[in-house]
Structures are given as C-alpha cells and as structure tokens.
Amino acid sequence: MSLVESPLLSIRNFYKKYGDGCLFCTTDSESENPYMDGNRCLECGTVWACRNLNFDLYQGEILGIVGESGSGKSTLVKSLFFNEEPTYGEMYLASYRDGEQNVFDCSHQTKRYLQNHELGMVDQNPYHGLRMDYSSGGNIAEKLIAADYSHVGQMVERAEELLEKVEIPVARMNEPPRKFSGGMQQRVQISKALANRPPLLLLGEITTGLDLSVQARVLDLIRTIQQELKVSMIVISHDLGVIRMLTDRTLVLNQGRIVENGLTDQIMEDPQHAYTQLLVHSLL
Amino acid sequence: MKTAQEHNQSYNYAFLDEPSKREIRRKTLKAVAIPGYQVPFASRELPIARGWGTGGLQLTLSLIGDDDCVKVIDQGSDDSVNAVSIRNLVQETTNVSVTTQTEAATIIQSRHRIPEVPLTPEQVLVLQVPKPEPLRNVESSEKRTRIQHGEKNYNAMWLELYEDIVKWDHALFDADYPVMVHGRYLMAPSPIPRWDTPKLHQSSFLTLLGAGREKKIYAVPPYTDVEPLQFDDYPFQVESFNSKACTRCGSTDVFLEENTDETNGEVHYQCSDTAYCNKVLDEKGGR
Known part of the structure; x- marks a missing residue:
C-alpha cells in the first residue's frame, strides 16, 4: 500500500487570457511588469484572468478558492467544468486514464463525457444552471440522462430521493424551478449536480443573493452531503465566512494569481500575504 | 448523357445545370459517408417554391438517368396535386418513364410516407424534409445545435421525452419521431408517421433526405441502425x-x-x- 495519496484533480500551469496578448504581457516573469496594470496589459488591453495556477485536490477534501471580484475565481471554475477553454494549462483527473492524460487536450466529446459523468456544478446563478421551464424533477433527470440512465422509473425515484435530501417537498417535484424561491432553486441545483454521484463537485458563489438564514441552510446542506457522500468539492466564494465554515484548505486568488495557499484555519488566524491580511481584517 | 439539343429543349437535362447536379451529388456522397449528418448544400431555384419538395426534387433530378423510372407520392398518394406536378416536371425535363407502382420504380420521391411494399436494394427512397434539424424545438440557435451534434450531446431531446412521459405517460413526438442513426447522429426522419420509422432500420435500400428551404442533405445508407429515442421502461410504439x-x-x-x-x-x-x-x-x- 502506498502511503502517498494521489490527488483526484491536479491543475498545472493554468493560464487564461481574454484578448490577443502581446509581447509585453506574455512574459512569464513574476516580478513587476511595467506594461501591466494589475492583470491588464496596458499595450494591448488583454486581461489575464488566471496566471500560472497550480493546485491539487484530494479525495473527500473541500478546497476553498477565495478572492475579490475579478480575481479569476469564476474563470477557473468555468474552465474546470469545460465551459471555457484555457489559454494554456493542464488538468488531470484520477478517474480518467489514471490521471495521466491532460484532459484540456481531449476532444470536446470526451470533455462532454467527463462533464456528464465525473463532475457536478452549482452555478452562482440558478438561471444558468437550471432549465426554468422544465419540471424540477426533469432538471435532475437531465443530469441522470447525461450519465446514461435510461429508465424513467429509476430516474423519478432518484429525483424524489434527492429532493427529499435537500428538503424540497416531493409534491412540488413537477413544478418548474421558476416558481421556487432563490434558496429552493439553489437546492434544486445542488440535487441536480449530485444526481449521478459525481466524485467532484464545483460550487460557484452559491450563497450570493440569499438571505442569511437561507444561506445557513444551504451551507448546512452542503456539509451534510459532504459528510455522507465523501464527495470532493471546490468552493468558490468572495465571502470568507462561507470559506471558513465549509473548507479544509484555501487558495487565495488576487489578480489571477494564487497569493496564498494553506489550511483554512491557518489563513484565517495568521494571514501572510498583504492581500489576505486585508481580506481577513475586512471580515465582519 | 443527352444534351439539351437532342431533347430539343431550352433547358438542361433534368432541369438543373450540370455543375449544380454535380455539387448535389457530391454532397449526397458525403451524406452517405456520414449517416445522419446534415450536409449543407446550395439549394437551387426551381419552378416550384421552396418548402414544396425542392430538397427532394433536387436529389431526384441530380440522380436521374434515362434508365430510371420515377414514382412520386404525397402523403401516400400518387394523385395529389403536388405529386402530379413534380412527376410531370421530372418527366418533361428528362423523358424518363414514370409509374405509380412501387415495385416498378427505381427512384421514389416521397412526402411523409414510406411505401407499404418493402423496397429493394435497387431502389432509392428520396424523402422531402421540411425541418431537417431534430434539435430545433429544444434549441433555437443553429450554432449551438451544431455544437451539440459535434459533442453527441442530445440531453435536451431526451429531457423533452422524459418530461412528456412524466406528464402524459407517453411520448408526444409523433410524425418525424427523432431517431439515432448508427449510434452517432440524432436525425429527423422527415414527418413520416411512427408507423414507417422502423422501416428505416437496417433497410436494404438507400434513403436520401433533402431539405430545399433549409439547404440540407442527409442520408441513411443501406444496413444502417436507425433507432427511435426510447427509455427502457417506455419503449417506442407505432400507431x-x-x-x-x-x-x-x-x-x-x-x-x-x-x-x-x-x-x-x-x-x-x-x-x-x-x-x-x-x-x-x-x-x-x-x-
């Protein structure tokens, strides 16, 4: 037995730019580049949303990614779900070819397969993650269909089981999410993401726009699910409270770079980087 | 090939000019090579309006030669105005023989039916198609449907089927029932009744589908799997x-x-x- 655990997900040299890039901004040096204003190139206007991100995620772990608006969190999570193409970078999934194939290099068809079978995503905005005109049960079934379920009875059963778990009355299963409150929509999204028991769940700013009591219930739900199912998660948030409550380990992003990386408790108690200190001290 | 002069006609043999026919044949070959894939083509002007069978007609005209015998049917009938007009146009521009007997025909152009008599490997079925894109009802953007075909992502269509079953206990797809062609492309088989859909599966004849208004050609070659969308516990049923x-x-x-x-x-x-x-x-x- 190996004592060294291999990661479920590895990201290496991940870059994402919006714009063409030019000679002035494509240099890799970490030192101050006089042609860059933060992560924006003054010469060509290219925004480097993510710059040289490297991290691993282990089985059953919850990784927090924190940073202010524009720090590259959403770009990263979109790329991990294959909704955006990275500029460069490598992504390895332990479940796909023993983690030896860079899945960013795979065909769209393979990426779609991985998205359907290995990943679950909860979007910041339920309007992006759900089909508002289809029934809630149907939204969950969509994920099941994508993961090769082909028995209506089984899918209905699974949808009922999931809705019960997220405390949505099964009687309302055939109603479209449009008729639900924001918190309920978010819970439908969570049950959809979990439907086929994917090993990795991506949660993007899931508590945005929810009031505090609803936030607490959604967070509670995620913790319960994590304890029961041992699913690995990446939680994106600008809210340190959410990060502190949910995560074991945290990356702090600023202007597209990881500025600090460590145990969540440690980062909260003893932030090293100036930006993290600012974040922690501005926590209410 | 006879020239227009030999036929003493002011238009080309089979109405379309030779380069146009060649283009349509080339696109047809591509369609046969990729079963169920919609190949775009430059739909020509014809003496009938687009949406009245111009896709099927262009396929027929590009395939036809002196040895052919053509049958044209409209919803099963050889005698409807549209079928008669198309048959007359084909005959006047080519002098090929025409028939109403299914067995005698080499090319059968049809609107929304497959004949009851089983077709043979020597026969070609040409279906007129109003809406070639099976995903159009669930995705209005052509760009996105092309990506969905590329990724073999037909979740939206399956979801539609699931919702119908949950709400009404059966599929609401009726004529034009969506089918998977050889496990790869989702295809609209043109508005043939469900009754005819199984005739396309592992058929011995070639089926060509043409949409003149939407400018698409696609095909089901002989001995190709054509399977209607169905869930395990709700199998596809004919009328x-x-x-x-x-x-x-x-x-x-x-x-x-x-x-x-x-x-x-x-x-x-x-x-x-x-x-x-x-x-x-x-x-x-x-x-």
Missing part, C-alpha cells in the same frame, strides 16, 4: 388502429387514414398508400 380495416381493400396491417363522411358523419378508414390499396384490390380482382 395503433385497433384492427380497423381499409374500407376499399380490407387491409389491416397498413397505415390507415381516418376520413369522415360529411353527409352522414360516419368515420371510415382507408389505406394511406393508394398504390398499395389498388394493388390489393387488383389481386382480389375487385377493380
């Missing part, structure tokens, strides 16, 4: 006529049309495929 029989020829194992007698309100059934109905009557000596 049931509850053992009603055709009032003319007495057939029961055919696709029937329901007609209401306007004078006395009586409902009676008749073969949709008129050539088949006549054939059965002839065999019984009833005509």
